[in-house]
Amino acid sequence: MFRDVTFGQYYPTRSFMHSMDARVKILLNILYLVGIFFITSFAVYGFLTVLLVVMIACSRVPLKSILRSLRGILFLLLLTVILNIFLNTSGKLLWQWWIFSIYDQGLYSAAKLFLRLVYLVMGASLLTLTTTPVDLTHAIESLLKPLKLIRVPVHELALIMSLTLSFIPSLMEETDRIIRAQKARGANFDTGGLIKRAKAFVPILIPLLVSSFRRAEELANAMSSRCYGGPVKRTSMRVMRIGWRDVVATLVMLIFWGGVITLYAMSGTLSPMVPWLYF
Amino acid sequence: MSIIAKELSFVYNKGAAFQKQALNKISVNIEDGEFVAIVGHTGSGKTTFVQHLNALIRVQSGQLTVNGIDLAARKVDLKKLRGEVGMVFQYPEYQLFADTVEQDVAFGPKNIGVPKTEIADRVKFALQQVGMQYDKVAHKSPFELSGGEKRRVALAGVLAMHPKVLVLDEPTAGLDPQGKKEILQLVNTLNKDNGITVIMVSHDMNEVYENARRILVLKEGEIRYDLPPQQLFAKEQEIQELNLEVPYMAQFVNVLRQHGMEADSELLTPEQVCQAVVELRNKEVGDV
Numbered sequence: 001m002f003r004d005v006t007f008g009q010y011y012p013t014r015s016f017m018h019s020m021d022a023r024v025k026i027l028l029n030i031l032y033l034v035g036i037f038f039i040t041s042f043a044v045y046g047f048l049t050v051l052l053v054v055m056i057a058c059s060r061v062p063l064k065s066i067l068r069s070l071r072g073i074l075f076l077l078l079l080t081v082i083l084n085i086f087l088n089t090s091g092k093l094l095w096q097w098w099i100f101s102i103y104d105q106g107l108y109s110a111a112k113l114f115l116r117l118v119y120l121v122m123g124a125s126l127l128t129l130t131t132t133p134v135d136l137t138h139a140i141e142s143l144l145k146p147l148k149l150i151r152v153p154v155h156e157l158a159l160i161m162s163l164t165l166s167f168i169p170s171l172m173e174e175t176d177r178i179i180r181a182q183k184a185r186g187a188n189f190d191t192g193g194l195i196k197r198a199k200a201f202v203p204i205l206i207p208l209l210v211s212s213f214r215r216a217e218e219l220a221n222a223m224s225s226r227c228y229g230g231p232v233k234r235t236s237m238r239v240m241r242i243g244w245r246d247v248v249a250t251l252v253m254l255i256f257w258g259g260v261i262t263l264y265a266m267s268g269t270l271s272p273m274v275p276w277l278y279f
Numbered sequence: 280m281s282i283i284a285k286e287l288s289f290v291y292n293k294g295a296a297f298q299k300q301a302l303n304k305i306s307v308n309i310e311d312g313e314f315v316a317i318v319g320h321t322g323s324g325k326t327t328f329v330q331h332l333n334a335l336i337r338v339q340s341g342q343l344t345v346n347g348i349d350l351a352a353r354k355v356d357l358k359k360l361r362g363e364v365g366m367v368f369q370y371p372e373y374q375l376f377a378d379t380v381e382q383d384v385a386f387g388p389k390n391i392g393v394p395k396t397e398i399a400d401r402v403k404f405a406l407q408q409v410g411m412q413y414d415k416v417a418h419k420s421p422f423e424l425s426g427g428e429k430r431r432v433a434l435a436g437v438l439a440m441h442p443k444v445l446v447l448d449e450p451t452a453g454l455d456p457q458g459k460k461e462i463l464q465l466v467n468t469l470n471k472d473n474g475i476t477v478i479m480v481s482h483d484m485n486e487v488y489e490n491a492r493r494i495l496v497l498k499e500g501e502i503r504y505d506l507p508p509q510q511l512f513a514k515e516q517e518i519q520e521l522n523l524e525v526p527y528m529a530q531f532v533n534v535l536r537q538h539g540m541e542a543d544s545e546l547l548t549p550e551q552v553c554q555a556v557v558e559l560r561n562k563e564v565g566d567v
Contacts, residue, residue, distance in 0.1 A: 180335050181374040184366035185436060186358060186390030203386065206376035210422070 009069065009125070010132050015060035016245055017130040022139035024246040028253050029127045035257040036120050038264040041278045045115050051256055052119060061129045069125035070118060077117055084110035135238075137162045142240065155234070163219070171212065178207050282309040282332065282444065282476070287341035289327055289500075301327040303500035304341065311443070314470045314477045316491035316508075318484065320522060324500040325480045329446045332478070333366045346443060362391040365442030369449045372429035375421040380406070380432050383421050387440040398439075405439035406432075409465060427458035434465070444476040445469060451486060463490055488512060488526035489548050496521060508547060528552055 017025070039045060056066060070077070084106055091105030128136070141158035148154050179189070182203045189200050263270065263277065271278040289302040301324045309315055317325045330336045331343055331350065338351040346363050348355065368374070377383035384402045393401065406413045409431040416424070421432055430450075437445070447466065451459040467490060469475045481487050487494060488508045496504040496511070498521060504511055512518060512529035513536075519525065525533075532546045540559055546552050 177368065178374060180330070181366075181368045181371065182386075183335060184333050184361060184368070185374075185387040186361045186440070187386075188390065203374075203376045207374050211373055 009065070009128050011061045011065055011129045013060050015058060015130065017055070017059040017126065017249075019243070019245055020130075020249060021240050021242050021246045022131050022135040023142055023240060024242065024250060025127055025131055026136075026139050026143060028249060029124060031253055031257055032123045033120065035260055036116055036123070038257075038260050039116070040112070040264065040267075042112070043277045043279060044260060044263065045112070045119075047256070047260075048119055051252075052122060055123065055126060059126050059130050061126070065129060066122055066125055069121055069129075073117060073121055077114065080117065081110045081114050084113055133165045134162060135240075137165065138236065138238070138240065167212075167215065170215070171208070174211055175204065175208055178204050281311055281346070282307075283342070283344045284308075284331075285342040287328075287331065287338065287343055289324075289331070289336065289339050291327075293339070300500050302331075305500070305502055307495065307502060307505065309476065309478065311476055312470070312474050314467075314490065314492045315479070315495060316487040316493070317478065317480045317495045317497060318482070318487060318523060319497035323497040325497050326448060327500075328497070329366070329448060329478060329480055332444065332446055333364045334360055335366070358391045361387075362440050363442060364444045364446060365437040365440055367434055367437050367445070367447045367450060369452055370430075371433035371437075371450075372426060374433060375429060375436075378420060379418050380411075380421050380424070381417040383432060384436045384439050387436050391440060393440075401439045401441070402435075405435040408438055408469070409435045410461065411435065427454055427461070430454065430458070430462070431465075434462070438469075442475065444478065447477065447479045449481055450479065451481070451483065459486070466490070484512075484524045485526040485528070488529055496523070509545065 036048070039048060056063065085102055086100055086106070088106030088109055089101070089103055091103045091108075093101060093103055094107070095102045131139075137158055140161070141154060144152070144154045144157070183189075187200060187203055189197065191197075192200070267278060284305055284307050287302055287305045288300070291299040291301055303324075305324075305328060317328065319325050327336060331338065332345055334350055334355050334357060341351070343350040345360065348360050348363070350360075375383050377386060381402055384405055385398050388398045388401050402417070403413045406416065411428065411431055416428070416432070421429060424432065434450075445466070450462050450466065454462065463486060466477055466479070470477045479487070479491065491508060494504070494506060494508055494511050495502055503521065504514075504517075508526075509529070509532070512525050513533060515525055515530075515533055528547060528549065531552055535552075535556070540555070544551075544555065546555055
């Protein structure tokens with residue numbers, strides 16, 4: 001039942017983006033996410049398309065895997081597009097029937113919103129597609145280090161995160177085993193009404209909960225018997241280093257998003273001169 | 280009524296890059312009332328095979344009939360099948376979930392549609408079978424029991440379904456010697472007195488040697504040997520090549536045989552071997 005579920009969406013391969021420093025990837029990802037909100041015209045979305053194509057090429061992740069991440073927002077996407085088409089009542093009236101009417105501005109804003117959401121998710125998914133959860137945790141820990149100054153237990157938080165991640169596969173396996181065992185006792189998870197089905201999960205959830213507590217206790221014992229203490233300064237097995245790829249990627253991203261923000265800030269003076277850039 | 284497998288094959292992750300042939304054309308007949316042990320290394324296909332018997336894994340290719348139910352058919356009466364074939368997984372005590380022992384044991388029979396009035400009797404009987412006192416434990420939480428007791432309750436939960444075939448995946452793993460002995464005694468009683476077919480997966484060759492009447496050795500998804508214990512472990516060389524351990528009693532018998540003792544009779548338990556040695560000595564004394 002759960003055998004086919006792989007945790008996270010990391011796509012294992014070797015590429016420019018896979019070899020980048022996870023910290024840099026996170027920061028550039030944030031820049032991307034923020035920057036996308038400064039894009040207001042189709043022309044700039046065109047430039048962004050080029051950038052995204054280059055990014056995807058650098059990641060060597062098949063387009064299919066990237067598009068899969070869009071499934072989660074499919075409903076949101078549909079809803080926003082429909083609402084924008086029908087509720088925006090500025091510009092020229094194009095079509096009308098009963099209480100529904102479509103204006104040209106509505107179409108434009110719907111298209112822009114669609115592009116923004118799709119590109120947002122596609123760009124963001126590249127981070128998790130090219131970075132292992134473990135690297136992500138390390139990177140977050142490293143980036144949050146300054147918070148130690150105000151006594152935020154960064155290391156402990158990162159430890160909790162990586163422990164959570166490392167327990168997921170074994171819990172999956174455990175779930176699978178328990179499901180099989182209860183099925184062998186005639187349990188049925190696939191038929192019956194909503195309440196009956198919800199009830200059918202009790203024989204899975206309780207053993208799972210019990211075994212999670214058991215595992216947690218065992219781990220805690222193992223750690224304290226080896227005198228593990230959080231706040232000690234620790235070295236890491238894999239040291240993260242900034243390489244030439246990170247510099248190149250950062251430069252490209254800074255130039256691109258610098259351009260986007262400049263266009264946005266100077267829209268007052270530039271839009272009469274090059275109107276196509278602001279369409 | 281028996282278990283008949285013909286050229287049963289199974290491949291994990293079929294078509295993917297990392298596909299794995301778990302079973303390779305397994306053909307075997309297991310008759311009613313047999314006590315069969317399945318041994319082999321991790322990844323030899325033991326667990327895959329036994330999970331087929333309960334339709335937890337559906338037949339990919341080949342044929343499999345369990346007590347007249349065709350498991351290769353598209354639709355299988357799972358309720359009936361799971362009532363016929365009881366499956367006890369490794370560490371079954373980790374499956375307990377109900378508020379009381381009674382409710383947990385009743386879970387299986389309830390699922391396969393046993394009438395309410397009958398369930399109470401079945402629960403009582405099953406707990407007795409595994410050597411637990413109904414009045415003492417029935418209303419306790421299963422989580423209050425000791426490890427060995429939990430395992431017996433889990434076993435009772437399967438027995439209450441009145442299976443004709445009992446499949447056990449390493450039933451004694453992680454138990455103390457006393458607990459092991461009790462479980463094996465119970466399994467033997469079920470096999471001899473109640474006529475339940477027992478199929479036991481195990482890594483402990485000593486336990487297999489003394490209890491099973493027939494041993495299937497699996498390697499890389501194929502049945503390498505299908506022999507009674509004494510004949511199987513007489514092939515000391517071949518067994519060691521399969522990285523299996525030779526049970527102490529078998530080693531002893533093999534040494535005796537090298538020294539000229541005839542070992543035709545059944546020499547499986549320490550008692551049987553002792554008796555044979557004593558008889559041999561008496562005979563020699565008599566000869567002189």
